[in-house]
Amino acid sequence: MSWRTVIVKNRCKLSYKNDYMLIISDGKEKALHISEIGTLIIENTAVNITAYLLCELARYKVKIIFCDHQRNPYSEIIPYYGAHNASKQMHRQIQWPQTAKDKIWQRIVAQKIIKQAQVVYRETSNQTSCETLMNFAASVLSGDTTNREAHAAKFYFKELFGPQFSRDSSSDINAALNYGYSILLSAFNREITSAGYSTTMGVNHCNEYNPFNLTCDLMEPFRPIVDREVYKCRSFAFDDFFKSRLIDILNHKVIILGKEQFLSNAINIYVKLFFRAMEEGSNKDLPEYELI
Secondary structure, three states, rough: OEEEEEEEEEOOOOEEEEEEEEEEOOOOEEEEEEEEEEEEEEEEOOOOHHHHHHHHHOOOOEHHHHHHOOOEEEEEEEEOOOOOOOHHHHHHHHHHHHHHHHHHHHHHHHHHHHHHHHHHHHHHHOHHHHHHHHHHHOOOOOHHOOOHHHHHHHHHHHHHOOOOOOOOOOHHHHHHHHHHHHHHHHHHHHHHHHHHOOOOOOOOOOOOOOOOHHHHHHHHHHHHHHHHHHOOOOOOOHHHHHHHHHHHHHHEEEOOOOOHHHHHHHHHHHHHHHHHHHHHOOOOOOOOOOEO
């Protein structure tokens, strides 16, 4: 089972040999079995990587993330077909009824706001703010037609990071949030494509220029995990240490379906049950997770 998150920070060559990824640098060679790798993050733009290795990593369903010159996630590789029945699954996805999409989006938004309330209470002990967010969650309608998500988010971020904070500003906190969300997005992309579905066709997000509409939908309730980690590290500069804390969130434990799971496993469970709920036309099977 893949479990490692591998970060390549220095200039080197990455190649393939007998199911191993070879890391060649300064005349030295290291080998890592591909089956152990869950995510490969290439931070250095001077890294050379062979096409053969890229194909094998994709075959093993390893998530590959490329960073820009500022070492921030910029792009990733997603295989065309993550499952043998991808064509069948995508045909089903196209036919999801709008009423089912609206109902499940209502549940997703409510889950997200509830987690935001829990983060605010745990990190600031502000009972009043927690109750305000819980009221937002309770008032979410089918399809979130009254846009409770946006209203809650505006209130939530100011309670967490201060009244002057804005998600549109240029700051270390926003850079850290975006970095952490990129890690989450990549993890969800992997599970969606592995199940044979398309990341482009969402239940709410529908931007024609966004190749990850469904991913953006499903990751919403998990964003507060990133927010919480950024809050804990808010006094630090956004450096390699900060990034390593955010990358490690996939190894954090949460409770889902009554059991402790690594976040990466919880995402797998959540995505599978989401697709089951959509195929059965019910949002009751979409589980909530609990922070630990």
